[in-house]
Amino acid sequence: MSGAPVYDKLVFELSSPGRVGFSLPEADVPGAAVDELIPKKFLRGDAPRLPEVSEFDVVRHYSRLSRMNYGVDTHFYPLGSCTMKYNPKLNEDMARLAGFARLHPLVRDEDAQGALELMYDLGQMLAEIAGMDAVSLQPAAGAQGELAGVLMIRAYHRARGEKRTKVLIPDSAHGTNPASTALAGYEVVEVKSLPNGEVDLEALARAVAPDVAAFMITVPNTLGMFEPRIMEITEICHARGVQVYMDGANLNAILGITRPGDLGFDVCHFNLHKTFTTPHGGGGPGAGPVGVRSHLEPFLPAPVVVKDGDAYALDWKRPKSIGKLQAFWGNVGMLVRAYTYIRTMGGDGLRSVSDNAVLNANYVMKRLEADYDVSVPGPCMHECVLSARRQKRRGVTATDIAKRLLDLGFYAPSTYFPLIVEEALMIEPTETESKETLDAFCDAMIQIARETEQDPAVIHEAPVTTPVRRLDQTRAAREPNLTWSPKG
Amino acid sequence: MSGAPVYDKLVFELSSPGRVGFSLPEADVPGAAVDELIPKKFLRGDAPRLPEVSEFDVVRHYSRLSRMNYGVDTHFYPLGSCTMKYNPKLNEDMARLAGFARLHPLVRDEDAQGALELMYDLGQMLAEIAGMDAVSLQPAAGAQGELAGVLMIRAYHRARGEKRTKVLIPDSAHGTNPASTALAGYEVVEVKSLPNGEVDLEALARAVAPDVAAFMITVPNTLGMFEPRIMEITEICHARGVQVYMDGANLNAILGITRPGDLGFDVCHFNLHKTFTTPHGGGGPGAGPVGVRSHLEPFLPAPVVVKDGDAYALDWKRPKSIGKLQAFWGNVGMLVRAYTYIRTMGGDGLRSVSDNAVLNANYVMKRLEADYDVSVPGPCMHECVLSARRQKRRGVTATDIAKRLLDLGFYAPSTYFPLIVEEALMIEPTETESKETLDAFCDAMIQIARETEQDPAVIHEAPVTTPVRRLDQTRAAREPNLTWSPKG
Amino acid sequence: MASRYIANTPAEQREMLKTVGAASIEDLLVKIPAKARLSRPLALPPALAESDLVRHMRALAARNADADRFVCFMGAGSYDHFVPSPIDHLISRGEFFTAYTPYQPEASQGTLRTIYEYQTMIAELTGMDVANASIYDGASSLAEAALMAHAVTERDEVVLARGVNPLYRRVVTTYCDGPGIRLRDVPAPEGVLDLDAARRLVTGKTAALVVQSPNFYGALEDVAAAAEIAHAAGALLVVVSDPVNLGVLEAPGRLGADIVVGEGQGLGVPMSFGGPNLGVFAARAELVRRIPGRLVGATVDRDGARGFVLTLQTREQHIRRAKATSNICTNVALCALMATIYLSTLGKQGLRRVGELSAAKAHYAAERLTAIPGVSLRFAQPFFKEFVLRLPKPPTSVVARLARRRILPGVPLKTYDRALADSLLVAVTEQRTREEIDAYAGALAEVLK
């Protein structure tokens, strides 16, 4: 690429012996040297090889590295299933209030009433949003919410003396669904979806045998479609004593429109880092609260935040609890952000979040349907899945399209997910994006479709405007280089 | 340029009627409409044509615009005379403490003891650093400090019944020196410098006539050199009743080494946004405290922060004061940052600031002396001034070199200042930059010198990596377009 | 002694000295006369580690009655308007925050674009043709206006309405001393400009008539009438105006102003004990080449692409030196950026709401407070978000007593005008809740008992 010289340093490569970036007080206590306080055998011989840089080195280095990223604040980020919406700055300010950010997790309940009240109320609000009876805020992310949910189902069956060993999951599911289920000790049985991505009810009816503990499904599904017969599905399951778990990663499509509980689900997790605007931070942290119907409440992870009169407390006396998932009570910093968001939007606001998320996705699908194959005819919900199979025939893959988009100033859609769609391009615009932005993105997609016909080279060359060009994945995996060493 | 698509929006161009980015409470008072409270004739007929955008539009727009800037945090910024050093993040955190940032200027002294103590102590510390007897923190920037200083000199002469109408200023001075002096009601007499940039003592001796009120000089001078005979200069002036003013913009070169007061200066201003690390913010705000010897103290701008026992107060009873320069007491937000910095460094720390600033400047000068003409043989102080006259002969001007540097990933030195140096390139590295950075910059400068010989075209084409290429200044001045209108 | 703010290590210093050809840094300081050298370390308090310094600064901050801990009804040129959360996040981006004045436009388009947006918004709000990139604060902005009027009209008198903020008046006095501009006052016995007196005082010698609206007492001035008087005498009309009010109040430009100045602090800039503030400066197009400070203009680059530059720089000190229209160099660009983001966030509807809410709450407060026996409005004039109360007890003692209840009830006017020794200037922004206003009224009633 032409363009500005690329910054190619790692912080270790800025290091200079004796340079310092810290400032620590002199010892103000009678200062015995550490080797007089602690037996030598416990002590490290040499100092760890950490960088030696100035504070300014640090600030400039990480400021520069940040500029090698696309983020929602700087680029449209239509990454399907990830709900890359605007992360309000107000949430950040609130999470940084010392009363939350500087609070130790083991203070007495009396000394954390503000935090506990916030958590209690957030749990109540999430329960109302999902039509669930109780919520645990402890799971650190969606996958841990899934684990908690499946473990509760397991504990429930166990408590009823039932031996059920299998969990059914559609082949369109996100990878964490089978992974979490297997981790919970179940055998995962994959259920083939219909060509349109919907559940094959006949197949399901056959599959829900007495040894099936649960059916786990994403609503709307990973094709961005709402399962029209979802209530029949939950009924069929319940009729066979099968619990139904809803992966709530796509909850942002149905806020105030319909509720997992009302659809018949027994368990549902929330991704606060998707629907409720907590930032993704380059991979995390998130928060994955899990909601349940009353029959599963006894099994919630401990402790549970409870209210007694005007006092809030952590209730540890949960004999049937599946136990703990994190050392403490949940990713409270993220809970503060989500709470701030919900209090900002109110019920009507959340409803219009879903309305506009759905409208934006349908708008994009409509504008692109002539140039790309649509996986399933619309209307879709909050996201749409296109297929590049047409382009593939001309040698342009979903990956190629993704890379070309980077050059045109957009992050890429999710690619090759869900697995049931060939050359999948999964696009989630979110309600926070404006029509101008959607139009610019659609124009770029259409341009790429044209280029596929007329000038595929420019696509195969892409990206050329990024700090690096296409990277050698095979080499990375064959000769793993996972840590820096002076030789580099 | 190739590279990423350039963002070319103004916020007005994102506007969509009815879109909102704000959130304001409903009126909680018996809500008479404004036209029932205020006579129509005072009211605006139509709403102002401000943009209508979402909060996210705002965040993404200004995040993107910021990326069109080079800043110290992201780029080496050798802009001579401007002291573009690292601006500590700690200073920012301290200035944002509600106790400072949310304090109204007209609270009673009793309700601002913390702020007043900080201001009092900062004044004391600046006085010690400059060897002055008293300091006013009120000037908003260096130029206003100059105005205050010259007005105090004027008031001083007036008080002594002297009629002096002229102020002598070297031709190497910064533009604000003559501008501030003229504004203070003086006739500015330019004094020619010697070829080496130093003051011509004989000429000066001749010039300091009875009608001369003051001599204003920058130390180190704008060529980055220390006037070796500075004390003779101040003596000659004092012998003729001429006050001497030191432009302290370059104070960062002499911290703890020598002091304006000890050199015989009567007045000196400080640029807290240079020597004392307050950020430049794209042009300001800064702070330009002014220090004086005791004979000028009565004339300080009012009010002055005073200490009485343990209590601090704003002293308004200053009958001889030149008056006020700002509505309130100074750019307190900047004062908090400078105070934080001085308390971080301490006396020894400030001394090593100057030592290293001087070392870095000499290192750069040495590395470049073979390829560029040095305006004055070294050693220099905190900055060095090169001349591109050699390159000019090959058709490459200081401006061309500046533009080429932008393509190589560096901001440019100050160009064409001081005026007495042909094709001046004024380079101030500052003590916060590392040797690696200085070497990279010198390598780039040397490369440009080579290109001047071998491939001047690449220089004349520059910049090609910036969001825009060279801009048409003439057109901007001929047909001023200073505000956006729908036609654009 | 290694510092986290200094890059060079001793080893690097030695290496660099070797290149330079000096034995020590001392060798580089030879030109400094020995007898001028400081023979001792600077007598400053010892360096503090970051954690200790933070503790110290917190302690200092805690001794100030800030508007988070106290309920603020103070104005007089600095107001507690709400600051939307995105502003600080955006201005803190290093590329904005640590950049200098955009001397290299190709590497400064971010700053240049924001200033161009700012100029456009200020021109729109004030109803003028052009606005500059900012002056230090409202007061120095007014002083620059006086100088400009003097230069444009070549007249030596500036007539100031008594309603102009007295703190501004002092700054104007300072700036006018050098050029020898005489200042004259027009009384405001009823809290607004005495038009007859103004007609008498504005003459062929007058460079400008200056009025502020809402004025220092919060009262709305008849700007149009003032314009007539000024223009009839061939003088310029300078209007001091708070831009945050201009979502609701008429643009001074439409009432005949030739120059509009004011304090933009209300537009998202923290009060910070009075600074940094934001000096707004706008004028009619004919005056553009006399405007002080920086101006950003649109132009095109070599490839014809839109770009922005500092323009008309021949007005400025770095080119014109002693003959510059002003001595200003560093301005308050970052505060202008705060205002730009503020105005983008609030937008067309929001700024209007801010004005409507402030007006409604101020009038509610005036009603509640004047319902207290002995408390009345000092002037019978229409006001906007600020008004003057006459109190039955000395305002300073009232302020002292309410401070104990964490209420900042306003600004006593005695120090500004002996005739107003019984008066308290009260400001109410959209931030104040009914609860807070009622609490204020309740507390005031008690201390006046």
Place this chain on the structure above:
Amino acid sequence: MASRYIANTPAEQREMLKTVGAASIEDLLVKIPAKARLSRPLALPPALAESDLVRHMRALAARNADADRFVCFMGAGSYDHFVPSPIDHLISRGEFFTAYTPYQPEASQGTLRTIYEYQTMIAELTGMDVANASIYDGASSLAEAALMAHAVTERDEVVLARGVNPLYRRVVTTYCDGPGIRLRDVPAPEGVLDLDAARRLVTGKTAALVVQSPNFYGALEDVAAAAEIAHAAGALLVVVSDPVNLGVLEAPGRLGADIVVGEGQGLGVPMSFGGPNLGVFAARAELVRRIPGRLVGATVDRDGARGFVLTLQTREQHIRRAKATSNICTNVALCALMATIYLSTLGKQGLRRVGELSAAKAHYAAERLTAIPGVSLRFAQPFFKEFVLRLPKPPTSVVARLARRRILPGVPLKTYDRALADSLLVAVTEQRTREEIDAYAGALAEVLK
């Protein structure tokens, strides 16, 4: 009802619906069964304006005993270490903060490089060959280690030293339920692992022996001896270790650890009432293909330039699904970034100083506190920055009474171990001043009188 977080205006909605070919948004929701539709608005508290919400949140925050207002001597897995100012400024840069997992490496080199730096630093501190990009927290990180040991050794028992944080133990229990891994405890009567008991309990069925050092009681464990025991039985040694201590304490890898996990919160991550935290996970090279979570590796681009990518992804759920090494997807990358910036800022010398200061202050505090009649150290073991006090009065009542003096004296251990009903776990970081420690001692002496 216009919201500042939603872009579409009614007019734009109509326009877009027209393109879509729908009459209303309702038309797009047809697939949702009518009887499942929510027939009422969500019963949530009404939307709050920004200023009102800020007021509400401040009030909630004010009801927590945070470490700014209280002097914190609490640890047990979350510590009040100093957080240098640059961290929050840098992680708040939108390009880091609002990016997703770096699935498109060319547009995510910033994040990928910081993770690669993080992996390198953690490997260096722990003395292991490789580290992953992070796990949720220390406890889930330990749980993942147990699962990994189970998978690697194909054995079904994990032996936990009693000194392992009991909160971690609960999480391990939860994670081991599915795979049916049995947990066994090794007692620590003297506050450290009973080596003989360990020898008996670690058998051919043992997948891993888990020790923590410093352990939950603050005591330093003989990791080398534990390694011997584990390896003799063909089991893996898993060490739980707090990386912020490893500037001073020996790297577990050098003492024979096969897997090192721990809580990295001390590395610049705010306590935030217990989360988000930073789960550290490091292992020997042979185990790399069994590691849970993300790994970043160096490679080259088409032009041979250095670049970074997510690698060895066949371990992960999005590829391997039910057979993945872990179910983790979202991790805590931003906390890992905080730690990376923290470790860069503190550096080689700084991290050592943090450890030295913490140890010195902890030992000073232990001395001062045990000088109080009736107060003694519960265990006679070498400790680092944390220790257990035996008190003559119930610790919970002591905590309650010291809270009134804004001191958080430590964590009562009763809830974790009945045998320690008289014990208080006290942590002292470099943040605590001598003054604060003396004040604590003074206050404790008084309440024990």
